[in-house]
Amino acid sequence: MQExxxxxxxxxxxxxxxxxxxxxxEQRVPVRMLLSDFLRHELHLxxxxxxxxxxxxxCCTVLLNGEAVRSCLMLAVxxxxxxxxxxxxxxxxxxxxxxxxQAFQEKHGLQCGxxxxxxxxxxxxxxxxxxxxxxxxxxxxxxxxxxRCTGYQxxxxxxxxxxxxxxxxxxxxx
Amino acid sequence: MATRWFGAPVQRSEDPRLLRGKGNFxxxxxxxxxxxxxxxxxxxxRARIVNIDPGPARELPGVHLVITATDLxxxxxxxxxxxxxxxxxxxxxxxxxxxxxxxYVGEAVAFVVADDRYIAEDALELIDVEYEPLPVIHNLxxxxxxxAPLVHADxxxxxxxxxxxxxxxxxxxxxxxxxxxxxxxxxxxxxxxxMECRGILARWEAHxxxxxxxxxxxxxxxxxxxxxAIFHLPEHKVRVVAPDVGGGFGTKIMMFYPEEILTxxxxxxxxxxxxxxxxxxxxxxxSNQERGQLHKVEYAFDDQGVLVAVRDKFLHDTGAYTxxxxxxxxxxxxxxxxxxxxxHYYSEFxxxxxxxxxxxPYRGAGRPHAVFIMERIMDRIxxxxxxxxxxxxxxxxxQPDEFPWDVGLVYQDGGPTKYDxxxxxxxxxxxxxxxxxxxxxxxxxEARQHGRSLGIGIGxxxxxxxxxxxxxxxxxxxxxGRVFAATGVTSQGQSHATTFAQIVADQLGLxxxxxxxxxxxxxxxxxxVGSFASxxxxxxxSALHLAAVKVRAxxxxxxxxxxxxxxxxxxxxxxxxxxxxxxxxxxTLGQVAISANPLRYAYGENARQLMSMKLAGPRPGxxxxxxxxxxxxxxxxxxxxxxxxxxxxxxxxxxxxxxKTGMVSFVKYAAVHDCGRVINPMVVEGQVHGGVAQGxxxxxxxxxxxxxxGQIVNASFMxxxxxxxAEIPSITVDHVETPSPLSPLxxxxxxxxxxxxxxxxxxxxxxxxxxxxxxxxxEMPLYPCRVYxxxxxxxxxx
Numbered sequence: 001m002q003e004x005x006x007x008x009x010x011x012x013x014x015x016x017x018x019x020x021x022x023x024x025x026e027q028r029v030p031v032r033m034l035l036s037d038f039l040r041h042e043l044h045l046x047x048x049x050x051x052x053x054x055x056x057x058x059c060c061t062v063l064l065n066g067e068a069v070r071s072c073l074m075l076a077v078x079x080x081x082x083x084x085x086x087x088x089x090x091x092x093x094x095x096x097x098x099x100x101x102q103a104f105q106e107k108h109g110l111q112c113g114x115x116x117x118x119x120x121x122x123x124x125x126x127x128x129x130x131x132x133x134x135x136x137x138x139x140x141x142x143x144x145x146x147x148r149c150t151g152y153q154x155x156x157x158x159x160x161x162x163x164x165x166x167x168x169x170x171x172x173x174x
Numbered sequence: 175m176a177t178r179w180f181g182a183p184v185q186r187s188e189d190p191r192l193l194r195g196k197g198n199f200x201x202x203x204x205x206x207x208x209x210x211x212x213x214x215x216x217x218x219x220r221a222r223i224v225n226i227d228p229g230p231a232r233e234l235p236g237v238h239l240v241i242t243a244t245d246l247x248x249x250x251x252x253x254x255x256x257x258x259x260x261x262x263x264x265x266x267x268x269x270x271x272x273x274x275x276x277x278y279v280g281e282a283v284a285f286v287v288a289d290d291r292y293i294a295e296d297a298l299e300l301i302d303v304e305y306e307p308l309p310v311i312h313n314l315x316x317x318x319x320x321x322a323p324l325v326h327a328d329x330x331x332x333x334x335x336x337x338x339x340x341x342x343x344x345x346x347x348x349x350x351x352x353x354x355x356x357x358x359x360x361x362x363x364x365x366x367x368x369m370e371c372r373g374i375l376a377r378w379e380a381h382x383x384x385x386x387x388x389x390x391x392x393x394x395x396x397x398x399x400x401x402x403a404i405f406h407l408p409e410h411k412v413r414v415v416a417p418d419v420g421g422g423f424g425t426k427i428m429m430f431y432p433e434e435i436l437t438x439x440x441x442x443x444x445x446x447x448x449x450x451x452x453x454x455x456x457x458x459x460x461s462n463q464e465r466g467q468l469h470k471v472e473y474a475f476d477d478q479g480v481l482v483a484v485r486d487k488f489l490h491d492t493g494a495y496t497x498x499x500x501x502x503x504x505x506x507x508x509x510x511x512x513x514x515x516x517x518h519y520y521s522e523f524x525x526x527x528x529x530x531x532x533x534x535p536y537r538g539a540g541r542p543h544a545v546f547i548m549e550r551i552m553d554r555i556x557x558x559x560x561x562x563x564x565x566x567x568x569x570x571x572x573q574p575d576e577f578p579w580d581v582g583l584v585y586q587d588g589g590p591t592k593y594d595x596x597x598x599x600x601x602x603x604x605x606x607x608x609x610x611x612x613x614x615x616x617x618x619x620e621a622r623q624h625g626r627s628l629g630i631g632i633g634x635x636x637x638x639x640x641x642x643x644x645x646x647x648x649x650x651x652x653x654x655g656r657v658f659a660a661t662g663v664t665s666q667g668q669s670h671a672t673t674f675a676q677i678v679a680d681q682l683g684l685x686x687x688x689x690x691x692x693x694x695x696x697x698x699x700x701x702x703v704g705s706f707a708s709x710x711x712x713x714x715x716s717a718l719h720l721a722a723v724k725v726r727a728x729x730x731x732x733x734x735x736x737x738x739x740x741x742x743x744x745x746x747x748x749x750x751x752x753x754x755x756x757x758x759x760x761x762t763l764g765q766v767a768i769s770a771n772p773l774r775y776a777y778g779e780n781a782r783q784l785m786s787m788k789l790a791g792p793r794p795g796x797x798x799x800x801x802x803x804x805x806x807x808x809x810x811x812x813x814x815x816x817x818x819x820x821x822x823x824x825x826x827x828x829x830x831x832x833x834k835t836g837m838v839s840f841v842k843y844a845a846v847h848d849c850g851r852v853i854n855p856m857v858v859e860g861q862v863h864g865g866v867a868q869g870x871x872x873x874x875x876x877x878x879x880x881x882x883x884g885q886i887v888n889a890s891f892m893x894x895x896x897x898x899x900a901e902i903p904s905i906t907v908d909h910v911e912t913p914s915p916l917s918p919l920x921x922x923x924x925x926x927x928x929x930x931x932x933x934x935x936x937x938x939x940x941x942x943x944x945x946x947x948x949x950x951x952x953e954m955p956l957y958p959c960r961v962y963x964x965x966x967x968x969x970x971x972x
Contacts, residue, residue, distance in 0.1 A: 049420070051420075052454040088194065091193075105186065108856050111669070112369070112667030113420070113667070114199065145898075147369070148366075148368055148864070149421055149864045150863060151867035152863075
């Protein structure tokens with residue numbers, strides 16, 4: 001029989017303070033808790049999904065200080081002091097969808113919808129970096145998110161449409 | 175009817191919720207006080223369990239329950255054999271927890287419930303199991319060898335089933351055939367890999383004696399019935415809900431996975447909600463897989479390239495158990511003739527146990543294997559006789575005036591393999607145009623001059639879809655005018671909330687957005703089978719159509735009474751019910767619903783308006799006269815197809831192979847698809863895209879590798895490669911529509927189609943690209959190293 005591990009450290013908790021979708025949360029969390037579990041089970045933001053827990057599928061993608069990261073590869077305590085955006089923070093408080101979300105509906109860029117929140121977050125970060133991506137760039141950037149339903153084609157079309165609309169709206173603002 | 179929604183590319187009503195992160199997947203449901211479970215799984219592919227000591231795990235703070243097989247009492251029974259068959263002489267199904275022996279890596283051995291998943295997994299480490307490892311069968315060659323070790327000690331030769339079907343007189347035809355070829359072809363295992371793994375949340379309410387389970391499943395109603403039997407509860411005291419399901423692709427149509435029994439067992443025992451969520455590692459070793467087959471095929475053809483007879487003998491790997499009977503190899507046997515006029519066919523298969531994850535259907539379900547075999551045959555005939563590959567197919571196609579075409583085999587549903595309709599040549603003609611097929615040799619020649627290896631491949635298939643036995647549906651208009659529809663199937667991304675609403679809206683003169691669909695909830699509709707075999711849209715869709723037709727007729731009858739008109743003069747359009755020629759005086763559907771209820775009081779705005787309208791009073795006599803049926807504007811109908819309907823298609827691709835690395839990339843991909851009448855072309859094309867992507871994965875990336883110890887050595891997404899957006903090409907889709915004469919709206923199934931011809935066309939295209947080397951692909955899936963190896967083998971042998 002293997003040696004029994006000392007499980008006392010597993011229950012150790014730290015106080016963290018994170019801003020998620022504009023709200024400040026100050027909470028004690030077990031040090032071993034994944035950021036994805038913290039978002040889902042402690043903050044009840046269940047739009048962030050968990051598909052592999054080893055950083056490949058991208059379902060758990062969130063924005064951490066504006067950058068797309070996999071919340072299953074981080075501990076909640078590592079997010080202390082940081083600013084997060086999850087899928088629930090994308091549409092804002094009014095009833096309208098964000099242009100990226102709208103484009104996904106119009107182009108049928110989702111089927112079961114499980115990978116979709118992670119993809120929307122990745123696309124958000126992608127278009128922030130590059131407002132006019134080529135199809136090749138879109139496909140390259142999206143390759144960190146797995147989708148098992150759509151064959152990606154309509155996702156690529158949705159990203160193109162969203163990019164076009166976001167460029168138009170930025171022009172209008174200017 | 176003002177607008178016809180059937181056939182329109184209506185945007186999905188599912189989307190806004192899912193896009194906002196407001197989906198309702200099993201793990202998103204958070205009941206107060208929920209406990210969390212984890213499963214201890216066998217690390218051995220075959221071993222005797224000598225002893226289990228759960229003691230220390232039970233002592234860990236936060237642990238509520240540790241269960242092994244001996245704690246299960248009367249629940250310790252093998253899962254039901256879902257589809258018995260006379261040829262399946264040695265069926266074996268799984269216990270919820272292994273008792274004396276384990277038969278594959280991943281088999282459930284113990285179940286722990288704790289405050290959270292972290293503690294539950296800590297507790298797994300503290301359960302001490304002593305195993306005595308036994309010899310392992312990890313592939314078909316070893317399973318079928320003389321004196322092979324036995325997967326189940328009481329199953330001689332590891333043979334679960336042996337089945338022979340014969341059409342015509344193949345022996346005589348072979349004896350006189352001018353050309354005969356023998357080949358061996360193999361297909362290795364892959365897996366469905368939905369992005370959401372399996373999961374279940376169970377709640378026991380002692381005060382009601384009510385068990386509720388939310389399960390990521392494709393078949394909640396059969397599970398409801400099974401759980402009621404297992405726990406000796408009345409069926410109406412068990413509610414099973416399939417909420418949002420994050421992909422299924424067949425692997426979630428199963429009863430029972432052990433956790434579907436263990437989780438409610440624990441919830442009843444503890445009186446608290448218990449949740450078990452499968453992680454990806456578990457999904458690799460405990461969710462059913464498919465595909466492994468080894469075929470020895472012999473085929474005869476004449477000088478014109480007409481295939482005259484086939485003898486196919488194959489071995490089918492069923493893994494450690496046969497929960498789904500022999501459905502997959504039967505589908506393979508029945509799908510092999512495809513779109514061709516094959517009149518002499520001998521099919522024999524042997525189903526063998528191995529110490530691997532059990533097999534049940536995965537999208538395509540035995541068909542990609544069959545299509546691979548048959549399309550390889552067509553390509554070989556073309557090569558031998560120096561006839562164009564498309565021309566050979568044309569010479570063998572069943573012609574449009576030959577339907578219905580009886581293949582002469584008994585299909586998976588026990589009915590005939592009888593093609594109801596089709597036009598295969600029309601599909602091939604479209605595909606050739608889409609790929610500019612006739613000009614490809616020129617393109618290929620030019621590319622070769624620049625050192626590039628381009629190849630074109632095609633794959634034709636016929637797919638049995640829309641099997642019975644039945645589905646049902648309820649359509650109900652409530653007094654506020656909202657229309658609720660319910661059926662027993664589920665959606666894992668197939669867009670039923672939209673497509674089924676289109677069907678109902680057409681009958682009731684409404685928009686699809688007015689129809690609120692509930693499916694996969696035994697409290698909303700408690701008869702049904704499930705979503706698999708490309709059947710839900712046709713079978714449940716037809717039931718919804720029949721129910722909506724009845725509601726429409728009832729609305730006309732009720733309104734006719736109120737308007738003192740004849741029912742045939744009543745129309746339904748734009749949410750209004752009125753007498754034709756007098757549309758200004760109308761009732762809303764909600765008002766008709768109120769009037770259809772003999773109760774003499776009603777509430778709400780519709781009722782108030784109704785009171786102020788000058789309408790005919792109730793007729794004398796009973797409130798529900800004979801012929802009027804039940805109260806309310808509501809109907810329940812069932813649809814039961816006479817037999818499967820057969821969809822078809824042809825896909826083609828131009829690829830480029832790099833002979834130095836074995837890497838293959840797609841230059842162009844086109845698909846022509848015939849699923850009869852299309853409810854929503856946007857949705858069908860999406861299904862085809864996704865199927866093709868899975869097909870490409872299954873042809874070139876996804877191969878589960880079991881080592882000699884029966885361990886999957888690539889059980890992670892780092893090592894088992896699902897294709898990404900960088901590998902999947904754009905796909906051009908076109909349709910041929912040959913309506914099915916079997917169903918009222920002429921649909922056929924579409925869900926699995928995309929995946930089916932891909933291995934076949936991929937092999938065809940690789941052969942073509944590497945024709946200067948003389949390569950012939952006889953195995954699937956390939957991967958870059960394997961293509962490179964095959965080339966090396968040819969070069970060293972020549």
